[in-house]
Amino acid sequence: MTEEVVSLKNAAEKMDVLLDTLDELRASVTQEKLTQIRKTLFRGQGQSFDKSITHKLAKLCADAEDCVNRFEQLLTESKNEFQHAEATALEWEINQPKFITGSSFDEVPKRPSNHAQEMQNNTQLAKNELHGILDAWLVRAKKDRVYNVELEKIGTDAKGRLQGFMVSFNNVIKAGVSLTYEANYESTILLVSRVATFGYYEKKKIHESSDILLFQRITQLAINVLQQLDQKNIITELLDWISNYHDLFSLPCHKCSKFLAFQNPDDKFLLPIWRIVSEQNGRILSYHGGCLTGVVIFEE
Ligand SMILES: [Zn+2]
Known part of the structure; x- marks a missing residue:
């Protein structure tokens, strides 16, 4: 450490x-x-x-x-x-390019003004469709993806609602996703209250944090990206987003072609942890934070 x-x-x-x-x-x-x-x-x-x-x-x-x-x-x-x-948090904030923000590095878009309305729309999801959505996503992922995908549902609250899940990709990365439910008028809203990524072999519970800097940094990106996902499809979009890291150890940086690159005195050398959709062919490309300068990021 x-x-x-x-x-x-x-x-x-x-x-x-x-x-x-x-x-x-x-x-x-x-x-x-x-x-x-x-x-x-x-x-x-x-x-x-x-x-x-x-x-x-x-x-x-x-x-x-x-x-x-x-x-x-x-x-x-x-x-x-x-x-x-x-100071460390501030430095990280400053050095961090924004993810998928339209055609350039603008401000991270604010939540849409009809956010509350959107959240209401996923009422059913909170009540009984969540299991179905996770199951359907897993079936599709196992069919479409050439690497191993596992998903374990974790815990239910007093009302029988799922409290979270741990998902893993390609024996490389796993992510713990914690869920909460918020009563809003007559409906219940599903919220992703926490997300944390881990190394596949780390023995962690969903509410814990990784001991490995690389996964702590990916967790920070995941927290950022949560705000930008379609709230109606937040579970599937989040799962798809995390799945982009299945090749974390095998996809070099698109800019410098290296695996490890020096980041800053705190992080020292890191793998490319940014995943950007290619403008040309829609492929997912990886970049080091420092190699993103000048890369135009388009929405997926
Ligand atoms: Zn690079």
Whole structure:
């Protein structure tokens, strides 16, 4: 594991502790306690003053102060790691060309304004068609694709709805896709809440993250691309998109013809992780991030 990944992991762990501390703080200020405080402060004239309430109020303040102190201490201790994490994220953001954005490197298109409407349209998908869509996609993939494709459905919620799946391509890459369901008026909307790619042989659950930088970078591209997929067909489009990486280890960069190319001091050498549809013949071409400059990206 590189120094940067260790540093980011440390920062993430500390952030978890900070969030737990915040939760603790929030939990210590209950509605009941607030009501007690209010009663104490606005007690009418002539009524006796309940000393136990002031005692409780003092205890509450002490608890809150203790939490705040610990929070501030952790925040100070983690300052360097947070700054580093922020700088790394910013650098990645800046160095990252945009994926499939029309005829040039414009801004990543915003979600269409009728996005909510589109999401409503996949109601059925959320309820009972999802299994059918996944099954049909898998049958088609096994028939059409010359490489191995496997898909495992994972978990159901209390209403029997699928919580996610793990899909793998060509014993090269696999992806964990987590799903959530959001009630919206009378309909239920299916949302892809998380996607993460892994090396085929990594033993990971769908909600975990890869230990390998290459797959962490592909995951970042996948998260970006989620916003740009047709929300009505998000599952099949996402599966097709991930499948473009079946030749991750065997397709050299279309520009420099190399497999490994130096990216930046953090990532060092990486395989070409960009997949672009060829303007000429519709074939999927691979590029290193740095080799994309000047490549015109057309929509699929
Ligand atoms: Zn290249």
